Amino acid sequence: MGNDIKPEELLARTDFGTPATGWMDTPVEIREGMYCYAANPKSVEYVGLPYPHKWDPLEEDWHLPDNWQQIIHEGMKQRLERFRSFKVFMDICVRCGACADKCHFYLGTGDPKNMPVLRAELLRSVYRNDFTTAGKIMKKVFGKKISGARDLTIDVLKEWWYYFFQCTECRRCSVFCPYGIDTAEITIMGRELLNLLGLNIDWIATPVANCYRTGNHLGIQPHAYKDMLDFFVDDIEEFTGIKVDPPQLNKKGADILFITPSGDVFADPGTYTCMGYLMLFDYLKKVYGLDITWSTYASEGGNFGFFTSHETMKRLNAKMYAEAKRLGVKWILGGECGHMWRVIHQYMDTVNGPADFLEEPVSPITGTVFENARSTKMVHIAEFTADLIKHGKLNLDPSRNDHLKVTFHDSCNPSRGMGILEEPRYVIKNVCNHFYEMPPNTIREQTFCCGSGAGLNAGENMELRMSGGLPRANAVKYVHEKFGVNMLACICAVDRAVFPALMEYWVPEVGVTGLHELVANALVFPGEPERTMDLRGEPLLGAQEDVDEE
Amino acid sequence: MNLNYLFSFTVVVALAMIAWAGIDVWGLNGLFCIAVPYVAAILFIIGFAKKVLGWADSYVPFRIPTTCGQEKSLPWIKQNKIDNPSTTTGVVMRMFFEIVLFRSLFRNTKAKFKDNYRLSYRWEIFLWVAALAFHYAFAVVVLRHLRFFFEPVPQFVQLLEKADSFFRFEFFAPFFKIGLPGVYLSGFVLLGALLFLLGRRIFLGQVRYVSLASDYFPLFLIIGIAASGILMRYFAKVDVIAIKEFAMGLASLHPKVPEGVGAIFYVHLFLVSVLVAYFPYSKLMHAGGIFLSPTRNLANNNREKRHINPWNYSVKTHTYEEYEEEFREKMIEAGIPVEKEQ
Numbered sequence: 001m002g003n004d005i006k007p008e009e010l011l012a013r014t015d016f017g018t019p020a021t022g023w024m025d026t027p028v029e030i031r032e033g034m035y036c037y038a039a040n041p042k043s044v045e046y047v048g049l050p051y052p053h054k055w056d057p058l059e060e061d062w063h064l065p066d067n068w069q070q071i072i073h074e075g076m077k078q079r080l081e082r083f084r085s086f087k088v089f090m091d092i093c094v095r096c097g098a099c100a101d102k103c104h105f106y107l108g109t110g111d112p113k114n115m116p117v118l119r120a121e122l123l124r125s126v127y128r129n130d131f132t133t134a135g136k137i138m139k140k141v142f143g144k145k146i147s148g149a150r151d152l153t154i155d156v157l158k159e160w161w162y163y164f165f166q167c168t169e170c171r172r173c174s175v176f177c178p179y180g181i182d183t184a185e186i187t188i189m190g191r192e193l194l195n196l197l198g199l200n201i202d203w204i205a206t207p208v209a210n211c212y213r214t215g216n217h218l219g220i221q222p223h224a225y226k227d228m229l230d231f232f233v234d235d236i237e238e239f240t241g242i243k244v245d246p247p248q249l250n251k252k253g254a255d256i257l258f259i260t261p262s263g264d265v266f267a268d269p270g271t272y273t274c275m276g277y278l279m280l281f282d283y284l285k286k287v288y289g290l291d292i293t294w295s296t297y298a299s300e301g302g303n304f305g306f307f308t309s310h311e312t313m314k315r316l317n318a319k320m321y322a323e324a325k326r327l328g329v330k331w332i333l334g335g336e337c338g339h340m341w342r343v344i345h346q347y348m349d350t351v352n353g354p355a356d357f358l359e360e361p362v363s364p365i366t367g368t369v370f371e372n373a374r375s376t377k378m379v380h381i382a383e384f385t386a387d388l389i390k391h392g393k394l395n396l397d398p399s400r401n402d403h404l405k406v407t408f409h410d411s412c413n414p415s416r417g418m419g420i421l422e423e424p425r426y427v428i429k430n431v432c433n434h435f436y437e438m439p440p441n442t443i444r445e446q447t448f449c450c451g452s453g454a455g456l457n458a459g460e461n462m463e464l465r466m467s468g469g470l471p472r473a474n475a476v477k478y479v480h481e482k483f484g485v486n487m488l489a490c491i492c493a494v495d496r497a498v499f500p501a502l503m504e505y506w507v508p509e510v511g512v513t514g515l516h517e518l519v520a521n522a523l524v525f526p527g528e529p530e531r532t533m534d535l536r537g538e539p540l541l542g543a544q545e546d547v548d549e550e
Numbered sequence: 551m552n553l554n555y556l557f558s559f560t561v562v563v564a565l566a567m568i569a570w571a572g573i574d575v576w577g578l579n580g581l582f583c584i585a586v587p588y589v590a591a592i593l594f595i596i597g598f599a600k601k602v603l604g605w606a607d608s609y610v611p612f613r614i615p616t617t618c619g620q621e622k623s624l625p626w627i628k629q630n631k632i633d634n635p636s637t638t639t640g641v642v643m644r645m646f647f648e649i650v651l652f653r654s655l656f657r658n659t660k661a662k663f664k665d666n667y668r669l670s671y672r673w674e675i676f677l678w679v680a681a682l683a684f685h686y687a688f689a690v691v692v693l694r695h696l697r698f699f700f701e702p703v704p705q706f707v708q709l710l711e712k713a714d715s716f717f718r719f720e721f722f723a724p725f726f727k728i729g730l731p732g733v734y735l736s737g738f739v740l741l742g743a744l745l746f747l748l749g750r751r752i753f754l755g756q757v758r759y760v761s762l763a764s765d766y767f768p769l770f771l772i773i774g775i776a777a778s779g780i781l782m783r784y785f786a787k788v789d790v791i792a793i794k795e796f797a798m799g800l801a802s803l804h805p806k807v808p809e810g811v812g813a814i815f816y817v818h819l820f821l822v823s824v825l826v827a828y829f830p831y832s833k834l835m836h837a838g839g840i841f842l843s844p845t846r847n848l849a850n851n852n853r854e855k856r857h858i859n860p861w862n863y864s865v866k867t868h869t870y871e872e873y874e875e876e877f878r879e880k881m882i883e884a885g886i887p888v889e890k891e892q
Contacts, residue, residue, distance in 0.1 A: 014663065080608065081607070083611060084842060085614065089843075092839030092840070092843075094836050095765050095833075097677075098655055100760070102659075107661055107669065118759075146557055148764060171616055176655070176658060176659075178652055179836055179839060179846075180616055181843070185614070185845075214877075223884035251887065314865050315865045315868075319870075322870060326870055345853055346613060349852065349857070351859070353856050368624070370623075372621070372622050372854050374854050390624070416618070418617060419621030419630070419850060422620050426627070474668065
């Protein structure tokens with residue numbers, strides 16, 4: 001077992017059986033391949049989060065402060081008062097089990113504590129014991145098994161840590177819950193509590209510290225950020241023959257500020273999406289005079305703070321409005337990213353608004369008023385591009401994507417925390433001729449997580465990631481075998497970072513792309529030279545024959 | 551065998567025995583017929599109010615609806631106004647479907663690996679059917695019981711009874727008669743749905759694994775209530791006139807101990823009292839909680855209308871000035887505009 005587990009071995013254990021011992025009597029076993037390394041205390045300290053210390057999940061002693069139980073108890077109390085979601089969700093679950101097999105981690109690992117209901121019970125059992133009179137009395141009289149209430153022991157805490165970092169906050173269970181109980185809320189609270197004791201994972205803590213300092217998770221400094229974008233400009237010329245202007249950076253008085261996840265600047269295949277943005281903006285600038293700037297200070301759309309605590313989320317997110325204000329832009333355009341959009345859509349205006357220094361977003365090209373973003377003043381690029389296409393503002397040749405058979409993965413957060421379902425599909429259908437949907441139970445609001453979201457896209461937890469991504473990969477495999485799909489499109493930077501490994505593991509012949517890579521392939525620049533390659537340098541279908549005929 | 555359901559079953563049986571013994575052995579009629587129902591009612595009112603007020607006391611800092619359909623965005627894209635509402639009307643519709651028709655549960659699927667490890671998802675409607683059947687049958691039964699509290703019996707109760715006994719079942723044999731008085735469908739649907747829900751908990755491994763004693767207890771309790779009710783109505787006939795007098799006395803706060811109505815009635819009454827008292831301190835409060843669930847009762851108009859967090863506090867951020875201070879030289883060298891040239 002561990003990270004070298006084979007697909008067959010992984011599948012063989014998914015029999016959905018239940019252990020002989022009840023879940024309260026089944027101790028947690030922290031297993032290699034299933035967890036992420038402990039947070040580097042320097043990262044925790046850099047952003048001033050509580051109790052930075054060195055510890056190792058595999059060791060017996062986690063070096064907690066003496067009063068750790070009190071810290072958690074008080075943390076829970078405060079959160080029960082602050083979040084009605086938390087309080088109501090602690091009280092009303094009837095354990096009907098409808099959520100059980102909706103979780104990709106349960107489907108992939110077969111571990112019953114990955115059923116959303118049990119994940120919540122891990123916390124709920126302590127809530128019952130500490131915060132309800134009935135629970136307290138029942139436990140005194142009948143014991144923990146009958147009462148479902150238990151003391152917060154070190155083993156319980158370890159169990160929290162293990163399983164709250166085996167949840168990607170994707171909200172799929174919440175779609176099926178008759179009361180809308182959202183495990184993402186439970187996990188968010190659980191992680192906030194763990195963070196009170198410095199128990200974060202490093203794959204979250206260090207990006208957070210990086211983002212705080214340099215403006216992005218990857219710690220790319222401003223000059224390097226510029227270098228990378230300039231490098232893409234060269235690549236674009238090499239593969240398409242089109243000379244785009246280097247993007248404007250930190251330009252005061254531009255019309256629009258563009259913010260996207262730094263992951264797309266850094267690693268394939270996200271880089272191709274980034275090149276897609278550059279080409280689209282250059283096209284719009286040359287044809288319609290679009291004035292857009294990127295920022296090195298706000299060079300991160302994603303927000304790993306959201307996986308730490310609400311407060312950290314707010315602290316990292318603050319840069320977006322601050323930079324928009326400093327640069328004096330009219331509104332903000334956001335790139336393709338999942339949890340970034342959960343934060344922007346459902347939190348940003350509340351935590352860091354009102355953005356009264358910005359204007360109601362209007363597309364300078366089509367004149368469309370984005371009424372749905374009237375207050376937050378931030379528009380999703382899929383909305384922006386769909387509007388351009390609808391108004392016939394882009395000259396597109398979808399046959400340039402004919403070498404691709406595309407399916408679309410709805411990313412969790414944009415689908416279940418926002419509802420952006422049709423816009424990306426509309427764009428894809430206009431830039432590709434071959435588009436195939438995955439089965440209905442695996443897309444749109446029922447979409448399956450990539451298995452690596454919410455900060456779990458590390459390298460040391462590969463077994464967990466491959467298990468969690470199983471349901472998604474399984475649906476891709478289905479359309480791959482049925483329709484010959486060879487490209488998985490998505491609007492999320494974490495997806496682009498993690499799907500290549502997942503596809504490699506489960507469906508090796510399928511590549512991964514962002515929406516705007518496909519757009520850029522199809523986009524016909526005025527007077528551009530005949531294209532023979534896509535943005536990856538792959539030959540276009542028929543390009544060779546055409547040349548021969550001429 | 552599972553400790554959780556054995557325990558709950560034993561408790562319910564014990565409760566029934568206590569009621570029986572309390573009246574027939576110890577003769578504590580006043581306690582069981584008057585004190586217990588009143589105490590139960592008081593516990594219910596206080597507990598329910600406390601719980602709901604407790605929830606209401608907590609803040610709703612963020613607008614976090616779970617969106618289950620297309621958002622409102624561009625005018626030519628059709629929004630799913632119910633599953634992803636952007637207006638109060640939409641939210642009311644969503645809540646209506648959720649509360650009255652259990653919309654989310656209706657989506658339920660069952661995942662299974664088929665040949666060659668293909669994951670397939672089957673629409674699983676039985677939980678939804680049983681849940682609806684249980685709740686509606688229970689509601690009809692409760693409403694029918696209003697006939698014991700009003701003289702004359704309200705029109706709507708009479709209508710409901712008529713509808714409920716629409717299908718006539720009659721079976722007469724020397725030792726087993728059913729059909730007189732007319733059979734109410736609701737009682738049997740209630741019992742059937744309860745048995746299904748219980749069977750599901752006991753026989754489905756996953757559900758059994760997550761079930762607590764407090765999940766079995768209300769099932770056994772309501773089964774006990776339904777069974778004793780059915781027994782009284784069709785088999786061990788009780789003095790309905792006396793029961794009605796007693797019920798009206800209770801309701802008008804002039805309680806009088808009923809005489810000679812048979813032990814089964816006391817069992818029924820006691821189990822109902824236990825259920826009423828238990829309700830607000832248990833998971834049964836989902837009845838109230840669903841109205842306050844923030845993933846369902848808020849509009850997804852986040853970017854259009856600012857949501858205010860009453861406890862929003864200011865935080866320390868890394869300002870642009872601090873950022874430029876650290877990277878100024880590199881920025882200048884790379885030709886990135888800066889605020890201060892040195």
